[in-house]
Amino acid sequence: xxVSQDSVRMSVAASxxxxxxxxxxxxxxxxxxxxxxxxxxxVWNMGVVAAxxxxxxxxxxxxxxxxxxxxxxxxxxxxxxxALVTGLLxxxxxxxxxxxWIGVAGGIVAIALAKMIFGGLGWNLFNPALVGRAIVSIxxxxxxxxxxxxxxxxxxxxxxxxxNFDAISGATRLALAAADRAAGGAYAYDxxxxxxxxxxRNLSGCLGEVSGGLLILGGLVLILKGIIDWRIPAxxxxxxxxxxxxxxxxxxxxxxxxxxxxxxxxMATDYVTSPMTKTxxxxxxxxxxxxxxxGRFFGPMPESTxxxxxxxxxxxxxxxxxxxxxTFGWGSRRG
Amino acid sequence: xxxAGFRGGVHPPTHKDVTSASATHRAPIPARLVLPMxxxxxxxxxxxxxxxxxxxxxxxxxxxxxxxxxxxxxxxAGEVAAVTSRRTITGNSVTAVEIVPDxxxxxxxxxxxxxxxxVVTLVRSAGIVGMGGAAFPAHVKLTPPKDATIETxxxxxxxxxxxxxxDHRTMLERASRVVEGSRIIARxxxxxxxVIGIEDNKPDAILAxxxxxxxxxxxxxxxxxxxxxxxxxxxxxxxxxxxxxxxLPSAAGALxxxxxxxxxxxxxxxxxxxxxxxxxxxxxxxxxxxxxxxLLGTSVQDLLDAAGGFTGEVGRVIAGGPMTGMPVVDFxxxxxxxxxxxxxxxxxxxxxAVHGDQPCIRCGRCSxxxxxxxxxxxxxxxxxxxxxxxxxxxxxxxxIECGCCSYVCPTHRPLVQLIRRAKHALLERGxxx
Numbered sequence: 001x002x003v004s005q006d007s008v009r010m011s012v013a014a015s016x017x018x019x020x021x022x023x024x025x026x027x028x029x030x031x032x033x034x035x036x037x038x039x040x041x042x043v044w045n046m047g048v049v050a051a052x053x054x055x056x057x058x059x060x061x062x063x064x065x066x067x068x069x070x071x072x073x074x075x076x077x078x079x080x081x082x083a084l085v086t087g088l089l090x091x092x093x094x095x096x097x098x099x100x101w102i103g104v105a106g107g108i109v110a111i112a113l114a115k116m117i118f119g120g121l122g123w124n125l126f127n128p129a130l131v132g133r134a135i136v137s138i139x140x141x142x143x144x145x146x147x148x149x150x151x152x153x154x155x156x157x158x159x160x161x162x163x164n165f166d167a168i169s170g171a172t173r174l175a176l177a178a179a180d181r182a183a184g185g186a187y188a189y190d191x192x193x194x195x196x197x198x199x200x201r202n203l204s205g206c207l208g209e210v211s212g213g214l215l216i217l218g219g220l221v222l223i224l225k226g227i228i229d230w231r232i233p234a235x236x237x238x239x240x241x242x243x244x245x246x247x248x249x250x251x252x253x254x255x256x257x258x259x260x261x262x263x264x265x266x267m268a269t270d271y272v273t274s275p276m277t278k279t280x281x282x283x284x285x286x287x288x289x290x291x292x293x294x295g296r297f298f299g300p301m302p303e304s305t306x307x308x309x310x311x312x313x314x315x316x317x318x319x320x321x322x323x324x325x326x327t328f329g330w331g332s333r334r335g
Numbered sequence: 336x337x338x339a340g341f342r343g344g345v346h347p348p349t350h351k352d353v354t355s356a357s358a359t360h361r362a363p364i365p366a367r368l369v370l371p372m373x374x375x376x377x378x379x380x381x382x383x384x385x386x387x388x389x390x391x392x393x394x395x396x397x398x399x400x401x402x403x404x405x406x407x408x409x410x411x412a413g414e415v416a417a418v419t420s421r422r423t424i425t426g427n428s429v430t431a432v433e434i435v436p437d438x439x440x441x442x443x444x445x446x447x448x449x450x451x452x453x454v455v456t457l458v459r460s461a462g463i464v465g466m467g468g469a470a471f472p473a474h475v476k477l478t479p480p481k482d483a484t485i486e487t488x489x490x491x492x493x494x495x496x497x498x499x500x501x502d503h504r505t506m507l508e509r510a511s512r513v514v515e516g517s518r519i520i521a522r523x524x525x526x527x528x529x530v531i532g533i534e535d536n537k538p539d540a541i542l543a544x545x546x547x548x549x550x551x552x553x554x555x556x557x558x559x560x561x562x563x564x565x566x567x568x569x570x571x572x573x574x575x576x577x578x579x580x581x582x583l584p585s586a587a588g589a590l591x592x593x594x595x596x597x598x599x600x601x602x603x604x605x606x607x608x609x610x611x612x613x614x615x616x617x618x619x620x621x622x623x624x625x626x627x628x629x630l631l632g633t634s635v636q637d638l639l640d641a642a643g644g645f646t647g648e649v650g651r652v653i654a655g656g657p658m659t660g661m662p663v664v665d666f667x668x669x670x671x672x673x674x675x676x677x678x679x680x681x682x683x684x685x686x687x688a689v690h691g692d693q694p695c696i697r698c699g700r701c702s703x704x705x706x707x708x709x710x711x712x713x714x715x716x717x718x719x720x721x722x723x724x725x726x727x728x729x730x731x732x733x734x735i736e737c738g739c740c741s742y743v744c745p746t747h748r749p750l751v752q753l754i755r756r757a758k759h760a761l762l763e764r765g766x767x768x
Contacts (some may be wrong), residue, residue, distance in 0.1 A: 016738035019686035122694035
């Protein structure tokens with residue numbers, strides 16, 4: 001066969017002429033896939049209200065982004081999957097019985113005020129899902145506190161802690177541990193007894209906290225797939241464990257309880273709002289763990305993950321500027 | 336012990352097994368050869384022949400007095416049809432000598448280059464340039480700066496570009512010439528150590544070269560990773576030395592030549608043979624992919640026809656490898672001294688077409704992949720804003736344009752393309768000031 005140049009419709013571009021298959025949508029879908037088991041297990045245990053929360057958060061994020069793009073006459077960006085991840089993470093970070101309209105408000109804040117106003121994907125300083133959660137948790141603190149209490153359907157089912165004490169308070173295990181600590185150990189709260197339920201089926205806390213085990217599993221999948229850098233969860237969780245132990249609390253309990261797992265594997269690892277260098281990521285992660293633990297033991301509320309990560313997000317530009325890699329051929333030779 | 340390599344890099348599918356197992360064979364004699372007077376970096380040659388002249392195989396048809404240049408020889412016996420301006424692979428039009436070959440060719444005989452004792456002169460007379468693709472005149476590299484001491488001669492047998500196997504075949508089929516070439520180079524520059532670096536995905540080539548070499552030559556198996564064959568990365572892998580910013584490899588005591596160039600140097604010195612043909616890998620969407628011993632001046636069209644034409648829809652034809660090669664827009668352009676491959680890619684092989692400015696999601700993949708330890712994301716953002724000072728402060732001029740950053744970018748930002756533009760602007764500005 002003779003080649004005819006006219007028979008082929010050529011495209012011309014500068015090198016390289018090949019690209020890796022992994023694109024932003026694949027990455028986002030892997031994150032969704034890694035979160036899905038924990039989310040579905042949460043819905044299974046928490047019922048229809050949790051499903052409504054998921055739908056309202058995700059729908060609100062997608063809708064806000066689509067509307068913003070439309071009004072700003074920008075190309076639509078929903079297919080990159082990042083708004084889906086933000087919506088999912090926002091729902092996971094809220095109590096399962098959060099009213100749907102709070103989910104919607106959180107989604108609007110996350111996308112409009114924390115992402116699109118900065119220029120969209122890649123330009124935001126703070127994690128959008130956490131900004132959404134932070135704003136609604138301040139705005140409707142009372143409503144959200146009530147939302148943590150498991151409702152009638154689940155009364156008597158695996159209440160946290162031991163006996164009536166927990167059923168009456170309905171508080172999270174972290175709050176119980178804090179109350180026990182404040183009372184000088186008067187309640188004799190058994191933190192080791194909480195490992196099992198925290199890993200498998202924890203009905204007090206956020207939707208994403210129902211199963212720590214599934215979060216760890218999802219996080220490990222992302223690490224093995226090379227989607228997230230192990231340094232962030234390792235640095236974060238390691239710091240939380242070490243400091244909790246130093247402050248005289250149970251390190252494993254402090255890693256499993258509250259938002260640490262969701263934060264360390266899925267929130268602090270957000271590309272846009274974490275450092276670019278490996279050392280930077282480790283410093284960032286240790287900072288998150290430090291603030292999380294300090295907030296937990298000495299702050300006004302034990303659930304300090306959100307603010308720990310948001311606080312460290314603010315340091316990312318500084319970390320990146322301070323730890324620029326030494327260009328090959330510049331300065332001292334290594335090896 | 337960990338295998339020698341470098342930091343960063345990518346691992347694109349190699350597609351090398353398509354062509355690596357079949358022996359090199361000669362492409363048919365085309366009806367007409369087009370020999371550009373500029374097949375190298377440096378001053379273009381002046382034609383030494385005119386339309387109607389008879390030429391012999393190996394006869395010089397273009398030369399110039401300049402130091403950084405290389406003469407051009409006729410690869411065939413035939414008649415000069417024209418001396419005109421012709422388009423080349425780069426898209427530029429240059430003066431070219433068009434030759435109609437005689438139908439019968441004796442490839443075993445050729446006009447020998449003038450006998451001289453000086454290797455540098457011989458190599459220049461033979462018209463040898465870097466055959467890995469850079470096409471820098473070889474004799475210039477054999478004349479290192481006076482104040483430099485070359486400790487180590489490194490032959491580059493990495494061939495890290497996907498699809499290409501011409502160096503692989505050369506190492507298998509002409510191992511003794513490769514080895515002999517390395518000895519000639521080392522003698523010429525006074526180097527004591529000779530290392531031939533080959534990626535570990537070519538164990539048969541490593542074996543063949545080891546067999547041909549004596550104890551005076553180290554044959555080093557290197558990590559298979561793109562761009563292991565980039566000069567600075569190869570020097571690092573072999574010598575654990577960084578070529579300082581803005582300096583030549585001689586500053587690190589190294590001289591690097593491609594294995595194909597070394598074989599050509601051996602041919603020039605031992606046989607007084609000028610450079611008239613080269614091995615070209617033709618691969619991708621062609622019926623008979625393989626390595627073709629190709630007369631310089633053969634058109635891409637003739638070579639594609641020799642390979643049996645396309646087997647399906649083709650989205651782009653590349654001269655060279657897909658990571659750094661040039662798209663061929665006009666199939667009538669000729670194969671030149673630096674053309675290592677002609678690769679026909681299917682539309683699905685190409686990076687997806689992107690429209691408008693794609694966001695950087697700060698994933699860090701480009702920084703992890705950059706073998707120069709640059710931050711391509713930061714350079715890309717600054718180049719996009721035409722912030723050349725910013726590009727300079729992020730060491731944009733150190734970019735070797737290997738394309739790893741663009742390759743890995745999950746939003747397909749044209750990073751190396753943006754950095755290339757910044758380098759161009761910075762060099763232009765530097766030249767003006």
